[in-house]
Amino acid sequence: MKLTTGTLAFTFSLLAGGAMADSVWTGGDSLPTNPLACDATPGTVAAQPYNGGAPTNPPDRKGKKLTVVDIPKLIGIGYFNATSKGIADAAKELGNVDVKTDGPTKANIDDQITFIDNYITSGVDGILFSANDPVAIAPVLKKALSKGIDVVGYDADASPEARQWFVNQAQFNGIAKALVDNLAKEIGEDSSFAIVTSTFTTPNQARWIAEMGAYAAKCHPKLNFLETVEAQEDNVLSFNQASTLINKYGDKLKGIFGMTSVATPASAEAVTQANLCGKVAVIGLATPNAMRPYVNKGCVKSVVLWNPVDLGYAAEYVLRAVADGVLKPGATSVKAGKLGELQVINGSEILLGSPFVFDNSNIDKFDF
Amino acid sequence: MTRALLRHETIFAVILLAALALLASRSDRFFTLDNMLNQGRLMAEVGLVALPMTFVIITGGIDLSVGSTLGLVAILLGVLWHNVGLPLPLAMVLGVAAGGLAGLGNGFVITRFRVPPLIATLATLALYRGLAEGISQARSVRGYPEWFYVLGQGDAAGVPVQLWVFLAAALLAGFILTFTTFGRTTYAVGANEVAARFSGLHVDRAKLLIYTASGLVAGLAAVIFVSRVSTTRSDMGTGVELDAITAVVLGGTSIFGGRGTIVGTVLGLILIQVLKNGLALSGVKGDGTIVVIGAVLIASTLLSNLFRRDGNG
Numbered sequence: 244m245k246l247t248t249g250t251l252a253f254t255f256s257l258l259a260g261g262a263m264a265d266s267v268w269t270g271g272d273s274l275p276t277n278p279l280a281c282d283a284t285p286g287t288v289a290a291q292p293y294n295g296g297a298p299t300n301p302p303d304r305k306g307k308k309l310t311v312v313d314i315p316k317l318i319g320i321g322y323f324n325a326t327s328k329g330i331a332d333a334a335k336e337l338g339n340v341d342v343k344t345d346g347p348t349k350a351n352i353d354d355q356i357t358f359i360d361n362y363i364t365s366g367v368d369g370i371l372f373s374a375n376d377p378v379a380i381a382p383v384l385k386k387a388l389s390k391g392i393d394v395v396g397y398d399a400d401a402s403p404e405a406r407q408w409f410v411n412q413a414q415f416n417g418i419a420k421a422l423v424d425n426l427a428k429e430i431g432e433d434s435s436f437a438i439v440t441s442t443f444t445t446p447n448q449a450r451w452i453a454e455m456g457a458y459a460a461k462c463h464p465k466l467n468f469l470e471t472v473e474a475q476e477d478n479v480l481s482f483n484q485a486s487t488l489i490n491k492y493g494d495k496l497k498g499i500f501g502m503t504s505v506a507t508p509a510s511a512e513a514v515t516q517a518n519l520c521g522k523v524a525v526i527g528l529a530t531p532n533a534m535r536p537y538v539n540k541g542c543v544k545s546v547v548l549w550n551p552v553d554l555g556y557a558a559e560y561v562l563r564a565v566a567d568g569v570l571k572p573g574a575t576s577v578k579a580g581k582l583g584e585l586q587v588i589n590g591s592e593i594l595l596g597s598p599f600v601f602d603n604s605n606i607d608k609f610d611f
Numbered sequence: 612m613t614r615a616l617l618r619h620e621t622i623f624a625v626i627l628l629a630a631l632a633l634l635a636s637r638s639d640r641f642f643t644l645d646n647m648l649n650q651g652r653l654m655a656e657v658g659l660v661a662l663p664m665t666f667v668i669i670t671g672g673i674d675l676s677v678g679s680t681l682g683l684v685a686i687l688l689g690v691l692w693h694n695v696g697l698p699l700p701l702a703m704v705l706g707v708a709a710g711g712l713a714g715l716g717n718g719f720v721i722t723r724f725r726v727p728p729l730i731a732t733l734a735t736l737a738l739y740r741g742l743a744e745g746i747s748q749a750r751s752v753r754g755y756p757e758w759f760y761v762l763g764q765g766d767a768a769g770v771p772v773q774l775w776v777f778l779a780a781a782l783l784a785g786f787i788l789t790f791t792t793f794g795r796t797t798y799a800v801g802a803n804e805v806a807a808r809f810s811g812l813h814v815d816r817a818k819l820l821i822y823t824a825s826g827l828v829a830g831l832a833a834v835i836f837v838s839r840v841s842t843t844r845s846d847m848g849t850g851v852e853l854d855a856i857t858a859v860v861l862g863g864t865s866i867f868g869g870r871g872t873i874v875g876t877v878l879g880l881i882l883i884q885v886l887k888n889g890l891a892l893s894g895v896k897g898d899g900t901i902v903v904i905g906a907v908l909i910a911s912t913l914l915s916n917l918f919r920r921d922g923n924g
Contacts, residue, residue, distance in 0.1 A: 269748075318897075345896050351849065356840065357653065361891035364646050365638065378753045379840040382764060444751045444844055475846075 270471035271453030281462035293572035294403045295591030301391040304566040311342040311369040317350040322504040325611040329555025352376040373398035377446040381405035397558035399447040412549040413598040419454035429524040435467040436498035439506040481509030501527025511537040531609040546601040619863040634889030654884040655773035656832040661855040662784040663825040671868025672728035677829040679739035681848030684710045684833035689752030689843035707830035714826020718819035747845040763838030785873035801868030
């Protein structure tokens, strides 16, 4: 009796698993995509009404000293060290902001929620965040808003009504276009590739993959998608996953997309150690410091990113503008210190700029 | 024996009060009713898991798979409701039942095949987590109806709902452990399993029940967790087993079995939660808090050994 129930439950769960496979590229989310044109025509950005949240009865913070906490996905990796530096630089320039960076040591949403909750209780004026999960983080951010705290996101968004503004490093479809175009240029139109991402539900990675799928279907239809693997922003796991992909597909695998700043150097290392430099292309999002050895060796031809220091810098300025009442719902642009005027897109997103491609002609000029 | 036990719990209560006083003095937002109730809310899931874990550790075993069971039930809840289309209450019940089944699986392997609990639950830790990842295909399920969120985010008479659930469970667990023959059997199995078996106690049945309860309660904690964060993810509950074991051991339960109380576990839970929250409020960053909790665990075990008299207890 126990055995039959057990087998039934097991088979049932496997069937349920089968019921779920649907989308084209694994790891993308199911929000609508908006692929750019195949040539260099810039995309149009339709104006949308403001869709962010609002704090309940915030105190008047205009000109006053702000206590801000920055809670990224995790601490201890180069990318978020760079964003923290940008935030600290902006705080120093502004002069009246006291900012601290704190966060979990693993990209875990449960821990991140606990951190945010504690800081809400300790009575901060503003929260900057980069979410591990857009929906799971929403209840605690809404709680922050209900206590009158200003909430601004960067790098990875939450549900729009849970925060006031989101500083987007680059348009999702712009990043997708840069990545897919550069890979197609390196491996040819008719080749197979795989993707190493963080998790299938991390908001920014999921958006990028969905946009990449849509763009490739439109402009590079013969590119063959093999699989997406999860590596959770962990160095060792990324390396292992990339090596597994190389062993699994052998000659068929011509390119690997690294969707996190940890996955790309780890994949490059896996390719180098398998002596496949030049035969398997690695392209992805990573910091120039991490990729410099591979780019200089010729193993990796191009790295796509934006400036995370600028991203943190802009986020801090946006938070100050919100607290001062200078940036209100319905605004079309905001002044962010030395970055000048940043545009507002998609209702409550602030665009940092276009993605930047690092290759061996310019990678030595940067230090982050 | 009772005297030695009482000693540890009393010392512990004193340590807890001292910690509360110290942390309250460092931040005026710490000792407010709002904050205390909020911490109760956050503590409920680990608390629920720690209750049957007390039983498990008293019998001299351990259950490392509770975190993975939590993740698996969370995913099953989402899949049964969203993809298979069952009504949500039924999906909740089936999910918790699946948790019980997972616990039963553990108990089966441990009693029937005589695999040490550490190894058996280490294996199921990986197995259940893998099942969760496979079933979910890493898609999360969102968009639950409003009434579902009351469980994890709502209040009843001013106290968070899950805190009521935890209190009820703690009272029940405490009653079973202290006043029933099943509780006595648990202690006997932990103190000397061979003697218990030869005394005619149903050792295997007790163990089976305990591990099943562990899985069932992990399932309940999963439902509350999903309700609190309003989404399901396959990586939920990673690390919960270590938090629960820390609370149980901190509360005076011996890892070798035979000693322990629910009161101690609850005190241990409160101390850990209070430390995590109070330290964060007084400005200590995340890594500092982990160091302090580790130090407290070592200090508490040393103190407990100091005051325990060997032999006639």
